[in-house]
């Protein structure tokens with residue numbers, strides 16, 4: 001493994017320093033450092049150095065839908081987006097509900113070699129919501145699964161959720177819940193229920209379908225002494241319940257997606273299925289509430305919910321199209337543009353929400369670390385001045401359901417480093 005010298009990087013956006021990486025770990029931080037013989041150099045003048053991003057919520061589609069994404073293409077999109085670790089959701093085909101399935105994903109991630117791919121295990125067999133999957137066996141496997149989710153579906157049965165929480169408590173695991181009560185909306189619900197859904201003539205999800213499940217799960221977490229993570233919170237009501245739960249000391253964490261931080265339901269007026277996602281895009285009041293919650297720490301982390309879909313699954317009438325949108329490559333730019341440029345968060349806080357907090361929630365010891373000697377060199381260099389117009393055709397993802405296409409955003413990932421190895425650079429994409 002060759003050594004790496006990064007020169008002139010602003011640590012967390014602060015003071016400029018050189019960082020020497022030896023054998024995958026940060027060996028020295030200082031000024032005027034010399035590169036050892038054969039070391040690779042990265043000139044980071046004007047760039048900020050952050051811990052590599054960690055995505056708690058990525059859909060990689062392998063096995064089963066390799067036409068939409070593979071572990072290799074999703075890993076390439078992730079490293080281009082500044083990520084050094086991603087958690088791969090379990091709603092593949094077959095579902096990741098056994099130790100063998102989880103180990104296979106871990107191994108395919110290692111083969112791709114661009115980010116650490118950490119499998120998420122299903123809560124229930126086949127995501128059917130009835131029988132618990134092999135939670136303990138997945139935990140004891142080489143994949144060491146700690147996060148469990150039926151994402152795409154809500155673990156609706158309270159008895160099943162209670163049992164899952166009791167199980168994962170024994171080994172420090174967490175259940176990541178897709179909080180959306182299916183009984184509060186018809187099976188064709190495809191947008192936010194409100195004045196706009198009435199006007200568009202589309203069946204909607206009411207906000208209470210989200211907040212009522214969060215409230216129930218918070219109380220189940222308290223009752224079982226276990227830990228719940230709220231995936232993709234999207235409503236002001238959901239945020240209020242999370243705030244209440246945290247104030248009571250309930251062990252609950254939450255994530256918000258870049259799209260719920262920036263996009264609103266008004267994009268649906270053209271019936272373009274690119275903007276069809278679960279949970280749905282919401283009114284501006286909800287966007288403002290999730291932003292404020294990300295600032296005050298009620299929401300712990302940003303997670304992309306990168307959900308690639310093949311063209312033929314998206315090119316349908318709005319009600320029939322698949323749910324989901326791309327997010328890995330644009331996440332930093334969106335969060336930087338909406339939260340940092342506005343002054344709501346500084347770069348250190350962005351690093352907390354996109355790296356430190358998600359690594360802690362997922363129990364990934366090598367990621368989200370302080371920039372200090374001895375830490376694994378899982379790092380990202382970002383350019384906070386660079387302005388880019390998103391081009392869907394330039395994506396590393398196999399899919400093109402990109403809601404950011406044509407949007408101009410300030411903030412770009414420059415170089416991503418996994419254990420001292422450069423896995424992506426901005427030049428490559430130009």
Ligand SMILES: NC(=O)N[C@@H](CC(=O)O)C(=O)O
Nearest residue numbers: 059151152277278307323324
């Ligand atoms: N977010 C989405 O709209 N879709 C996700 C599932 C999910 O996250 O609920 C998918 O797997 O496509």
Ligand SMILES: [Zn+2]
Nearest residue numbers: 151152178231
């Ligand atoms: Zn979901």
Ligand SMILES: [Zn+2]
Nearest residue numbers: 089151152305
């Ligand atoms: Zn998802």
